[in-house]
């Protein structure tokens with residue numbers, strides 16, 4: 210099936226052409242059309258200067274934020290389209306945009322500044338390609354290759370190191386040999402890149418389908434911005450559960466988790482504290498007592514350093530901290546955990562435990578994996594039945610407690626929490642009569 214070029218993009222290309230300018234689709238949208246994927250946005254490059262572009266679209270809403278880099282954003286039917294004058298660029302220091310740009314007279318020079326051959330293709334309305342670096346052939350082969358000399362391109366902008374890995378993980382593409390070598394050699398360039406930019410690439414990489422391959426092949430790149438990973442990469446673990454070293458176990462656990470940033474981060478970091486907690490007993494068996502708490506502490510530090518939002522950070526740290534929790538498949542235990550974590554975090558924890566198990570000796574953990582399914586089913590039933598999980602769900606309230614003769618004050622809350630404990634454990638039913646009787650008896 211042939212993918213359509215959006216009506217808005219058509220209109221813009223036609224308008225610029227009618228005014229005598231060159232205009233092409235370029236970058237991600239062309240790449241995605243060639244991959245057979247519907248583009249999520251349509252970038253356009255043109256020979257028109259920004260003020261000329263603005264004049265062409267004077268009847269429309271225009272956003273000027275990118276103007277100093279040659280970008281005019283035009284709204285067509287509510288959709289923003291970025292129209293950028295042919296340019297080269299200066300160094301990137303810390304923002305998403307280069308420090309300065311220089312306009313150039315032709316398309317090929319504009320394409321030459323782009324990072325990878327697959328991103329350096331232009332297309333006109335008749336779908337003719339301008340592809341001076343062989344990007345279409347690389348897409349065909351599924352290969353990521355720098356435009357020009359890879360080392361030089363990574364030194365211009367260190368973020369490209371992460372972009373290469375991100376595209377490889379998301380598309381399942383390979384990285385061409387010289388580009389791959391240059392990724393390793395220039396990983397230290399990431400030290401000059403703003404944490405927010407690395408973060409943006411890492412989140413996308415982690416939910417990519419080949420994330421495992423990339424983590425396996427490029428641990429050195431991840432250690433560059435997260436040096437705390439280094440001891441885990443070399444960690445051996447000799448014990449009956451584990452048939453893999455620390456890094457291979459981590460990679461397998463990441464792969465086994467659903468494609469969700471929080472869960473994938475939790476798996477990447479869940480054992481980060483193991484090296485610091487390692488001890489070997491007299492039988493030569495390795496133990497990692499207390500590692501979840503140490504991992505949680507390190508994870509918190511790492512996520513802060515990379516400027517993750519508070520919500521993601523807090524969720525990941527909680528999951529890392531609790532990943533070793535004992536969870537027998539008993540309703541009263543499940544109710545307690547649902548009460549303690551809330552349903553969202555509880556189900557996330559089940560995913561974490563499942564992924565952790567998938568990274569171990571499957572023969573040995575298969576019963577535990579079945580148990581996790583049982584726990585999930587029971588938890589779903591508890592929620593579907595609307596069973597009592599919080600003080601608010603109790604069949605009695607504070608007024609009942611004071612009516613039973615207790616002075617208003619903090620004791621009332623404590624009383625209700627005590628009743629909740631007994632309901633969660635199954636000792637009392639959540640029925641008004643039974644709870645009132647218990648109040649009388651206190």
Ligand code: ATP
Nearest residue numbers: 235236237238252322323324325328329366368369
């Ligand atoms: P996606 O939007 O799916 O992440 P994309 O290729 O559109 O992919 P953008 O960040 O939107 O990525 O950038 C648009 C285009 O700008 C790219 O296709 C590429 O040609 C160029 N580009 C973006 N970032 C860089 C960079 N750091 N170095 C060189 N060229 C870049």
Ligand code: MG
Nearest residue numbers: 236237238250
């Ligand atoms: Mg894009």
